[in-house]
Amino acid sequence: MSAADTLQFQQIAKWSQVVCAIVFLIFLIWAVRKYLVPAIESAAKARNAELAAAEKHRDAMKTEVAQARAGVEAADRDALAIANRAKEDAARERQRILDEAKADGERTVRNAEGELGRGRIAANAALRAEFIDRALTLARKEAAAKIDDRENLRLVNNTVDSLSGGRG
Numbered sequence: 001m002s003a004a005d006t007l008q009f010q011q012i013a014k015w016s017q018v019v020c021a022i023v024f025l026i027f028l029i030w031a032v033r034k035y036l037v038p039a040i041e042s043a044a045k046a047r048n049a050e051l052a053a054a055e056k057h058r059d060a061m062k063t064e065v066a067q068a069r070a071g072v073e074a075a076d077r078d079a080l081a082i083a084n085r086a087k088e089d090a091a092r093e094r095q096r097i098l099d100e101a102k103a104d105g106e107r108t109v110r111n112a113e114g115e116l117g118r119g120r121i122a123a124n125a126a127l128r129a130e131f132i133d134r135a136l137t138l139a140r141k142e143a144a145a146k147i148d149d150r151e152n153l154r155l156v157n158n159t160v161d162s163l164s165g166g167r168g
Contacts, residue, residue: 132163 139155147155 132159 136159
């Protein structure tokens with residue numbers, strides 16, 4: 001083999017490597033476009049879909065939080081209104097109870113005054129009966145020796161007249 005043949009084989013080997021490198025680069029570009037780019041695009045689409053879903057979920061959560069805050073504020077207003085109504089009801093109930101107690105007290109005082117009057121009348125009648133009984137007992141003891149039947153009859157008649165209020 002001559003030097004020219006060796007040079008030619010070296011040139012062929014060199015160009016063979018260049019062609020192989022170009023073919024490999026073309027194959028690599030084709031493989032990336034065929035398999036890697038669609039995988040990356042589908043992953044990007046999936047990630048974008050996840051982000052969109054997360055944003056929708058975040059927006060829904062914001063809406064729910066706003067509704068919950070509105071609900072809490074409404075519940076606070078309702079609780080305040082209930083507390084105010086309870087205070088008003090308690091005040092009305094207190095006043096009603098006081099009015100009933102006052103009316104009961106006044107009725108009890110009136111009844112007690114009536115009882116006092118009746119008790120006074122009964123006590124006077126009992127006292128009068130006791131005085132009469134003692135007076136009669138005393139009069140009988142003292143007068144029994146001094147008084148005759150005619151005088152005794154006159155005293156009994158006077159006593160009966162005074163007890164009956166002079167109606168006899």
